[in-house]
Amino acid sequence: MSTRVESKDYVGGEQPPATEHTSETAEAYVQALVAQGVQCLFLNPGTDTFPIQEALSKLEQLGQPVPRTVLCLFEVVALAAAHGYYAATGQPQAVLVHVDVGTQNLGGTLHDAQRGRAAVLICAGRTPITADPRQRGTRDTYIHWLQEQFDQHGIVRNFVKWEYELRRSEQIGEVVARAFQIAASDPPGPVYLTLPREVLMAEMAEVTLFTREQVPPARLGAGDPDALREVAGRLVRSERPLVLTATTGRSPQGFHGLVRLAELLALPVVERRERNNFPTSHALHQGFQPGPLLESADLLLVLDHDVPYIPTQTRPHPDATIVQIDLDPVKERIPLWNFPVTLPVRADTSRALDLIVDYARELLTEDARQRIEARRAAFTANQQQ
Numbered sequence: 001m002s003t004r005v006e007s008k009d010y011v012g013g014e015q016p017p018a019t020e021h022t023s024e025t026a027e028a029y030v031q032a033l034v035a036q037g038v039q040c041l042f043l044n045p046g047t048d049t050f051p052i053q054e055a056l057s058k059l060e061q062l063g064q065p066v067p068r069t070v071l072c073l074f075e076v077v078a079l080a081a082a083h084g085y086y087a088a089t090g091q092p093q094a095v096l097v098h099v100d101v102g103t104q105n106l107g108g109t110l111h112d113a114q115r116g117r118a119a120v121l122i123c124a125g126r127t128p129i130t131a132d133p134r135q136r137g138t139r140d141t142y143i144h145w146l147q148e149q150f151d152q153h154g155i156v157r158n159f160v161k162w163e164y165e166l167r168r169s170e171q172i173g174e175v176v177a178r179a180f181q182i183a184a185s186d187p188p189g190p191v192y193l194t195l196p197r198e199v200l201m202a203e204m205a206e207v208t209l210f211t212r213e214q215v216p217p218a219r220l221g222a223g224d225p226d227a228l229r230e231v232a233g234r235l236v237r238s239e240r241p242l243v244l245t246a247t248t249g250r251s252p253q254g255f256h257g258l259v260r261l262a263e264l265l266a267l268p269v270v271e272r273r274e275r276n277n278f279p280t281s282h283a284l285h286q287g288f289q290p291g292p293l294l295e296s297a298d299l300l301l302v303l304d305h306d307v308p309y310i311p312t313q314t315r316p317h318p319d320a321t322i323v324q325i326d327l328d329p330v331k332e333r334i335p336l337w338n339f340p341v342t343l344p345v346r347a348d349t350s351r352a353l354d355l356i357v358d359y360a361r362e363l364l365t366e367d368a369r370q371r372i373e374a375r376r377a378a379f380t381a382n383q384q385q
Contacts, residue, residue: 046098
């Protein structure tokens with residue numbers, strides 16, 4: 001049974017949030033995941049997660065929607081699976097592990113989620129706060145004293161965009177919505193939420209829920225039109241351009257946008273094997289190592305790339321123009337990033353590339369067309385050899 005908050009009482013958007021009847025915070029947590037469109041909960045259970053496991057079972061038996069529970073016998077599997085499902089669907093995912101040790105066991109997959117920009121809500125239990133037998137969820141097992149740390153969040157703080165501990169039952173709807181909003185906002189990445197057992201087992205009458213449409217993520221879009229027009233002009237004038245990309249193919253729009261731009265201007269493309277960014281059978285696909293093309297290029301168009309080349313192995317020509325288009329073109333989360341960039345453009349390449357194509361078409365002269373066709377013919381001839 002559910003009721004709706006009156007529209008006149010809600011100023012956060014056109015659609016007011018739903019208020020669901022519940023009996024425990026753990027049930028409200030499950031309902032909050034459902035409201036955010038979560039289809040799978042990648043679970044590695046422990047003594048602190050059983051309230052959520054019971055809530056999943058209870059709500060399912062009552063005929064209410066619940067995420068599919070994907071049981072993972074090791075935390076690495078849980079986060080790796082969530083990362084992969086995010087990469088395949090583009091939809092934020094949810095992981096649930098237990099206390100400090102479960103958080104630690106995420107290990108290198110947390111690093112992968114950070115650098116791979118995977119929008120995943122990682123939830124972990126927290127050792128019960130109290131030892132009061134009158135309190136539901138209190139400490140009742142030997143391990144409850146050993147699993148408490150001074151700063152459990154410190155395990156992940158370097159690797160997540162946001163971290164928080166649920167403090168009150170009535171917060172659960174807005175906290176889960178905020179977690180997913182931050183995780184999915186550009187540039188996306190993992191977030192971390194701890195769930196004390198006493199709070200999970202606290203009784204509550206109802207919970208206010210928010211959908212993803214009511215609390216949407218912030219998107220960068222195509223970027224500064226003037227900067228994109230300058231990029232187009234530099235590409236049209238370039239005699240030896242080169243595209244370096246790593247994850248532009250994370251969406252179909254990015255993949256096809258890069259193909260359109262490369263074909264319009266006969267741009268050779270070198271990709272890193274993180275995503276399928278460009279057709280490998282295409283005459284303009286120049287493999288996976290930049291090599292001599294990098295050293296001779298007069299313009300580098302770097303797209304969605306954290307490490308476009310290894311400076312101790314190869315470097316761009318000192319006079320080359322270097323354009324970087326990326327959700328984070330200056331790599332704010334990498335402490336030392338020492339790759340020169342002439343023109344950094346903060347943008348979503350899946351949106352920016354089509355605009356660059358439009359601007360470039362307007363700027364093409366007969367001389368530019370002849371130069372582009374000569375470059376295209378050379379790469380086609382090389383492929384046929």
